Amino acid sequence: MNFRTADLNLFRVFVTLLEEKNATRAGERLGLSQSAVSHALRRLREMVRDDLFVRGQTGLRPTPRALEIADAARTALKLLETAVTAQRFDPSVDHHAFHIAAGSYISYVLGPLIAERVLALAPNVQVHFRNLYAGMTEDLDTGALDMVIGCFEAIPGRFSYRQLFEETGVWVARVGHPAFVDGVSYEVLAGLPHLAVTGGNDDPDRTSAGHLGLRRVTSWGERYALGEEPPRPFSVQDSFSALNMVGRSDMVCVLPRRLAELAAERGKVMMIEPPVAPSPTPFGAVLRATDGPGSPNDWLLSVCQAAAATL
Secondary structure, three states, X not given: OOHHHOOOHHHHHHHHHHHHOOHHHHHHHHOOOHHHHXXXXXXXXXXXXXXXXXXXXXXXXXXXXXXXXXXXXXHHHHHHHHHHHOOOOOOOOOOEEEEEEEXXXXXXXXXXXXXXXXXXXXXXXXXXXXXXXXXXXXXXXXXXXXEEXXXXXXXXXXXXXXXXEEXXXXXXXXXXXXXXXXXXXXXXXXXXXXXXXXXXXXXXXXXXXXXXXXXXOOOOHHHHOOOOOXXXXXXXXXXXXXXXXXXXXXXXXXXXXXXXXHHHHOOOEEEEOOOOOOOOEEEEEEEXXXXXXXXXXXXXXXXXXXXXXOO
C-alpha cells in the first residue's frame, strides 16, 4: 500500500459505512449510488488487504481490522473538516441546540446551574437533557449527541474526558427513625434493612461496532458497606425513588451527598456520616476528541465546568 497515492475520499465512505451499516443509506448520506459505494469499498479493501465489513443480521458488521482503524479515520476526517469549515462559536449571537445525556441526579444537581449560565450568556442557545441510554456512543460519534455526563469505568480513545466534580456518599434514614432515637450506632445501622439503588440498566452502553462503547459506573454504594451483607428487601432504579422510599419506611440507604443535603434541609431525611469513607467518586463530561477550541461543544464544556465549580 502506498499511502501517498491513496484516495482519502475512500475513508469518508468507510466511516459512513461504520455508522450506517448499510451501503444504500451510506450512499444517500454521501450523495453516491450504491454501486459507487461498493466500488469505493472494494478499492479500500484492496488498499488495506482486509474485507473490512461482513454481512450480519443487523447489516454490515466491521471486521477486527476495521475496528483498529475506525478511531483514527473518524478523528482524521473530523480534524480536516474542522480546519476548513469551523468558525469560532459566539454564544451571544449564534443559534445552536445542544444535546446532553446525563442521569437524573446530574440534571437535578448540575442542570439548574448550567441553565442559569446559558440563559444569561446565550439567548439563542437551547440545551436538551436526556437520560443515559444504550447507543450513546454511536450518537456521540455521529453528532446526534454532544456530551455525556456521568461516572465512567472506561472511555474509548476517540473521546475526551474532563472531570467536573467529585461526589461522596452518605447514609440516609427517615427523620424520627426509631433505631436512632438515642443516637447513631453503626452496629445498629449495619443490621437495618438496606435499600439498594441499582442505577437502572446495569449493562454498559454497547454498540454494534465491536462493543466500543462507554462503560459507566452504574452503582457505587457498595463501597460504603458496613461489614457483612445486609438484608436488602427492596431495590430501586434511581436515587430519587430511593429518597422517597427511605423517607416512608425504616430502610436506610447510601445516596449522593448533595442530593441528601437538599432533602435534609427540607426535613425529609437525616444524614449519617459513613464510619470509613472511601475516596470520592469523580463525575465528568465526555465529548468527541475533535471538539477543539472555539467549537460550540468546547463552549458548552466551559459552561459545565463553571457550573460545577460552584457546587
